[in-house]
Amino acid sequence: MIGLDAIGLAAAALPATVALHHALDRHGARRWRNAAFWAAFATTLGAGPWLPDLANGCLVLAMVALATLGLRPGAVTSSDETTRAAGARRWGARLFLPALALPLVTLGGTLGLPDGRIAGIALIEPKQVTLAALVAGAAVALGLALLLTRPPRGTTPAETRRLADGIGWPMILPQMLAALGGVFALAGVGKVVADGVLGVVAVDTPLVATLVYCLGMALFTIVMGNAFAAFPIMTLGIGVPILIHKLGGDPAAVAALGMLSGFCGTLLTPMAANFNIVPVAALELRDRFAVIRVQAPTAILLLAFNIAALALLAFPGTPR
Template identity: 50%
Template sequence: MITLQHAYIVVGLMFLAFAVFTALDRTHPTRIRNTLFWGLIAASMLFGPALGGLGNGLLVVALVIVGAVGKMGVGKPATTTLEERREGAARRGNALFVPALIIPLVAVGGTLLAKYTDAGAWLISSTQTTLIALGLGCLIALVVAIAWFRPPVMAPVQEGRRLMDSIGWAAVLPQMLASLGAVFLAADVGGVVGELVSQTVPLTTPLLAVVAYCLGMALFTVIMGNAFAAFPVMTAAIGLPIVVHQFGGNPAIVCAIGMLAGFCGTLMTPMAANFNVVPANLLELPDRDAALNGVIRAQIPTALVMLAVNIVLMYALAFRF
């Protein structure tokens, strides 16, 4: 049976490969720093359970120190040429999106198979099923892309290394902010927030509760920089006690759409550096700070529209199914 630990091992081996290839790349501008950074992440994925709380805490401190010493450089590994990529893109057209579409299809299909079929339940663990299916989707898409495009053998690893170098230290923000959300939940920040909201806004109808929950998810994500950090707080404050328990909302629908509402906040905040800094870095724009603000300004209208859509969907679906 495939478990979440297997997914961690695969991701750990990927980061270990990034560290090894960076160490061997003598042209890399910050070879030692990047090698240490990706190597520490690999260690956390591969040996996290064995390190324990103290060991993982020290590892995180080491990551912060390495990331704070200076800016991480970007390697320029040789894989395929620009002309080869343009020729391949022109020849295949929109079919290039097939590997990318495989990932969500396998993630959704694997989750449903594990839930509703005996074979799927035997193959995929019932704990964190969606994450496991997502990992399988990535691996299947990688195999399909390699068989179809026939790149150089090490191209996937080298291009992955280049991509992660472009993102830099911001790659670890989702995990750290999710951990911060768990700390807030343990400290009962959700209860405090829920009490403040109840005193400020009378949540006397399902519609008001849904609006408060979705807006709270978006606003708290803007502050925290990540919907994974906002989710446990706002769900404990409003989602579960009011939308689900008080008004009878479907918890699966409420939580799924609530997370999407939080992602709308991700589009509107510079705190979500791991997400909004990516376009500026990948395009190698000269003024990254101005580019980051430009990316956010361009995303705000879409985020507001999607937030309104999420409110409507939750109100329309959560109390009827």
């Protein structure tokens, strides 16, 4: 049955390709340092579930050490800007087909295989259907891109490395920060946060509690760069004990709008590398914070809406 282990192996293919490309680059001054970094990342994704916790921890520390020393990858021999511009003119809007295939396959798999069964056979763990569909969508998108553009041999791994090198070590931030959120939850940081908030603010009405919860989700996400890392801290510290148990808030609304508030913080921080750094590198923008500047007004308005919606709709019959 397809579960997280198989999905991790699929995710490891990209950093493994980058590591191999670096190792084979005889002209790279730091090829072994770069190869080691991406190989360690691939190992944590693909073999992490079977490795002891100590080994996984050592791999993470090794990645931190290598990134601190400086990766500074060399230039990649690939298609030049003129060739890419000519290809864009040739294929036009058809270049969007692979990009559209990814969400369509993911959505179709999630809705069409809710229990992970295909022809009555349980092939996918029900909790991992969306992730498995995402992997399938990525494979379909890659296949369509190759079929459409028919690139010369070696172009695909070279372009993979070029993009990964352009992003650099921030590519590992989502996984590291999500893991940090789990560590904080196990360490009881949520209770510490709750005790600190209750010592300063009288969280005795839905409006005040909602303000503290949603603003806390956004701020923790801005600091940590990942709403999934902030969610267990704020939900276990404020959401569950105060909004749900004490004030009688609807659990589904509290969880959903709290997570959406965290996503507002995602739009405002460079720590969210996959949202705000990757597009800058992919589009080769000069302003590192160009994406954040465009997203900021939407994030602030959406955060205000989340606070209002949660305070007004999640506490039926409770004075505001």
